[in-house]
Amino acid sequence: xxxxxxxxxxxxxxxxxxxxxxxxxxxxxxxxxxxxxxxxxxxxxxxxxxxxxxxxxxxxxxxxxxxxxxxxxxxxxxxxxxxxxxxxxxxxxxxxxxxxxxxxxxxxxxxxxxxxxxxxxxxxxxxxxxxxxxxxxxxxxxxxxxxxxxxxxxxxxxxxxxxxxxxxxxxxxxxxxxxxxxxxxxxxxxxxxxxxxxxxxxxxxxxxxxxxxxxxxxxxxxxxxxxxxxxxxxxxxxxxxxxxxxxxxxxxxxxxxxxxxxxxxxxxxxxxxxxxxxxxxxxxxxxxxxxxxxxxxxxxxxxxxxxxxxxxxxxxxxxxxxxxxxxxxxxxxxxxxxxxxxxxxxxxxxxxxxxxxxxxxxxxxxxxxxxxxxxxxxxxxxxxxxxxxxxxxxxxxxxxxxxxxxxxxxxxxxxxxxxxxxxxxxxxxxxxxxxxxxxxxxxxxxxxxxxxxxxxxxxxxxxxxxxxxxxxxxxxxxxxxxxxxxxxxxxxxxxxxxxxxxxxxxxxxxxxxxxxxxxxxxxxxxxxxxxxxxxxxxxxxxxxxxxxxxxxxxxxxxxxxxxxxxxxxxxxxxxxxxxxxxxxxxxxxxxxxxxxxxxxxxxxxxxxxxxxxxxxxxxxxxxxxxxxxxxxxxxxxxxxxxxxxxxxxxxxxxxxxxxxxxxxxxxxxxxxxxxxxxxxxxxxxxxxxxxxx
Numbered sequence: 001x002x003x004x005x006x007x008x009x010x011x012x013x014x015x016x017x018x019x020x021x022x023x024x025x026x027x028x029x030x031x032x033x034x035x036x037x038x039x040x041x042x043x044x045x046x047x048x049x050x051x052x053x054x055x056x057x058x059x060x061x062x063x064x065x066x067x068x069x070x071x072x073x074x075x076x077x078x079x080x081x082x083x084x085x086x087x088x089x090x091x092x093x094x095x096x097x098x099x100x101x102x103x104x105x106x107x108x109x110x111x112x113x114x115x116x117x118x119x120x121x122x123x124x125x126x127x128x129x130x131x132x133x134x135x136x137x138x139x140x141x142x143x144x145x146x147x148x149x150x151x152x153x154x155x156x157x158x159x160x161x162x163x164x165x166x167x168x169x170x171x172x173x174x175x176x177x178x179x180x181x182x183x184x185x186x187x188x189x190x191x192x193x194x195x196x197x198x199x200x201x202x203x204x205x206x207x208x209x210x211x212x213x214x215x216x217x218x219x220x221x222x223x224x225x226x227x228x229x230x231x232x233x234x235x236x237x238x239x240x241x242x243x244x245x246x247x248x249x250x251x252x253x254x255x256x257x258x259x260x261x262x263x264x265x266x267x268x269x270x271x272x273x274x275x276x277x278x279x280x281x282x283x284x285x286x287x288x289x290x291x292x293x294x295x296x297x298x299x300x301x302x303x304x305x306x307x308x309x310x311x312x313x314x315x316x317x318x319x320x321x322x323x324x325x326x327x328x329x330x331x332x333x334x335x336x337x338x339x340x341x342x343x344x345x346x347x348x349x350x351x352x353x354x355x356x357x358x359x360x361x362x363x364x365x366x367x368x369x370x371x372x373x374x375x376x377x378x379x380x381x382x383x384x385x386x387x388x389x390x391x392x393x394x395x396x397x398x399x400x401x402x403x404x405x406x407x408x409x410x411x412x413x414x415x416x417x418x419x420x421x422x423x424x425x426x427x428x429x430x431x432x433x434x435x436x437x438x439x440x441x442x443x444x445x446x447x448x449x450x451x452x453x454x455x456x457x458x459x460x461x462x463x464x465x466x467x468x469x470x471x472x473x474x475x476x477x478x479x480x481x482x483x484x485x486x487x488x489x490x491x492x493x494x495x496x497x498x499x500x501x502x503x504x505x506x507x508x509x510x511x512x513x514x515x516x517x518x519x520x521x522x523x524x525x526x527x528x529x530x531x532x533x534x535x536x537x538x539x540x541x542x543x544x545x546x547x548x549x550x551x552x553x554x555x556x557x558x559x560x561x562x563x564x565x566x567x568x569x570x571x572x573x574x575x576x577x578x579x580x581x582x583x584x585x586x587x588x589x590x591x592x593x594x595x596x597x598x599x600x601x602x603x604x605x606x607x608x609x610x611x612x613x614x615x616x617x618x619x620x621x622x623x624x625x626x627x628x629x630x631x632x633x634x635x636x637x638x639x640x641x642x643x644x645x646x647x648x649x650x651x652x653x654x655x656x657x658x659x660x661x662x663x664x665x666x667x668x669x670x671x672x673x674x675x676x677x678x679x680x681x682x683x684x685x686x687x688x689x690x691x692x693x
Contacts, residue, residue, distance in 0.1 A: 016402035020389040027382020028480055030375040034487035035650050042649045047364035048316050048353055049224060051196050052326045054083035054188055060328050064337040071339065072191050078343040079350025079360050082194030082224055084325065085185045091174040098136050100126040111163065121154065121165030123173065129161050135183035137162045143178035146212055182219040189222035194362055196225050196262065201232040207249055210235055214253040224362045226254065227262040227292060228275060236277035247277050251284035260365050261285055262323050264292045269319060271497050279498060287492050290363040294325035301330045305341060309348035310587055316353060320495060320647040322363040370491045373418060379487050380417035383429050384409030390436035393443045394518040423499040430485045434507040434644060437481020438636035439514045441474040446629060449616050458617035460676040464669050467613040471606055471668065475661045478636040482643035482657065486650050494646035501644040511637045512630050519629055523622065595652045597660035598638050605635015606664025607671045614672060635664060
């Protein structure tokens with residue numbers, strides 16, 4: 001196989017590239033220190049709060065023939081630690097029998113002492129007689145006045161009874177969110193469960209409204225967090241002049257009471273369900289927040305109990321969720337009631353979490369963490385040196401140019417980390433690492449293999465041994481880039497995904513393009529290597545003039561389909577569905593491994609690396625060698641990109657990369673063994689046919 005060694009020999013003679021490698025080594029040490037600090041922070045966040053809707057549970061349990069006390073005990077045994085309490089409505093209270101809501105006509109017939117004329121108030125709310133204790137009436141009155149105003153609520157209570165007159169129209173009046181009733185919440189606390197408050201915002205909030213809500217909160221015991229309902233957080237105002245002040249007022253109340261802000265993860269698992277004012281409030285409470293995983297009832301009904309449990313377990317393990325809000329099944333199945341099915345999958349999830357070392361109690365709040373500034377500056381400066389080194393592997397630059405770019409890169413990296421230190425700057429540097437690390441890994445190994453003087457076909461045993469050593473070296477180089485990313489983006493903003501790594505698809509595609517460019521610069525693909533930019537148009541013309549056979553079209557079509565799946569399955573907005581057999585394989589690996597490796601690594605990229613070595617040692621066609629070199633980047637790029645998921649604990653990402661490497665070794669070696677077996681089998685059959693003839 002012909003190899004353009006001229007430029008590659010120049011690389012070895014460049015002192016500037018040795019300086020770049022030295023800078024990368026120093027940066028790597030700093031990155032490891034930062035990653036260890038990050039690991040220590042993540043290690044202190046191992047408590048998961050298991051929650052569900054109390055009112056929904058009570059309703060389903062009654063319909064299934066259980067008492068509420070029975071349901072509470074089943075919840076406790078399954079691992080539930082908290083219940084979510086929503087705001088009440090007049091309809092809910094009336095259905096429970098805690099109040100009576102009657103029309104003006106009914107009030108005139110049954111409460112003649114009120115002298116109701118039917119024109120002043122349209123509805124009347126009747127509480128319990130004065131001779132009985134009523135834990136709801138006074139708070140409902142407060143909530144109605146806050147929501148409807150004093151002009152629409154009047155108290156007609158006397159020495160014998162409790163009654164309110166209301167102005168409003170059904171059905172909106174009956175469904176109006178009032179407030180969280182302290183009696184309901186305290187019942188949950190008395191049973192030994194935590195209380196998660198789920199309030200809605202006021203239509204036109206004021207400081208008095210916010211004060212009223214938190215005065216109610218002060219009556220409730222065992223509050224673990226607040227999870228807002230609706231499109232706005234409490235205190236968000238349409239009036240821009242008042243908005244910041246009111247959000248700050250809400251944050252002040254939450255901070256004074258040490259109540260964390262629970263934020264529900266978005267359905268696409270990226271950031272959060274959008275609520276106006278949520279990111280501002282999170283900043284104002286100094287990121288005293290926890291990530292919540294909540295599956296919809298419709299989605300839960302589509303999956304088995306085991307799959308439902310795995311989704312919650314994986315969300316805690318891989319996406320830093322620390323509150324699980326479990327829905328209830330909508331229908332019975334396999335002889336199990338809705339209640340039994342629900343606690344079956346919750347119990348399975350709890351068992352998996354306990355086995356993994358998590359505690360089931362109040363959600364742990366990750367401490368606010370930012371990397372040490374000096375170390376971060378050194379890592380960013382070294383990252384630019386690594387990018388420049390990779391550029392020289394693709395297109396070697398003159399020494400003078402390298403020294404200028406080296407100095408500029410160090411200044412830009414260190415200065416940007418210290419003076420800018422914005423999430424956008426750090427993301428740009430991280431993208432550079434994610435793109436360059438897998439490219440450098442493949443090109444360094446490719447040059448190493450092709451510098452060998454291979455004059456005859458080498459056996460498959462050497463393919464396996466050299467392939468295994470080479471893949472290990474390539475994984476080590478690529479993982480260096482991953483550790484750089486993990487240290488650069490390792491702060492609270494990325495842990496909790498207020499900011500996140502952007503450019504995932506670019507990270508997958510650009511290394512393939514750069515590797516292809518570097519390949520045609522090294523090898524005589526379709527006539528000769530492309531040594532200058534001016535030669536590239538001629539290469540394109542030669543490429544377009546290549547005769548195409550039907551078999552080639554089929555292969556190209558399959559590669560195109562694979563490319564669509566490869567790119568389309570990356571990121572969080574993929575439109576390519578995951579087949580059931582792959583889901584089953586994922587669940588199997590998740591159950592037997594600490595961290596499931598990614599399919600792009602052990603099924604595509606790492607086996608392709610072994611085949612790349614085979615194509616060199618066995619002297620396969622040049623075009624096939626080209627495609628295998630490019631394909632080998634896929635696994636390394638996927639491993640590096642794993643570290644860009646900062647919400648995933650560093651140790652999980654690291655072990656996932658190791659598992660991908662080990663699994664890839666097994667499959668890659670198996671592929672080579674299978675090829676060798678088929679090669680020797682066909683050779684033996686060919687000899688038998690020749691012997692018979």
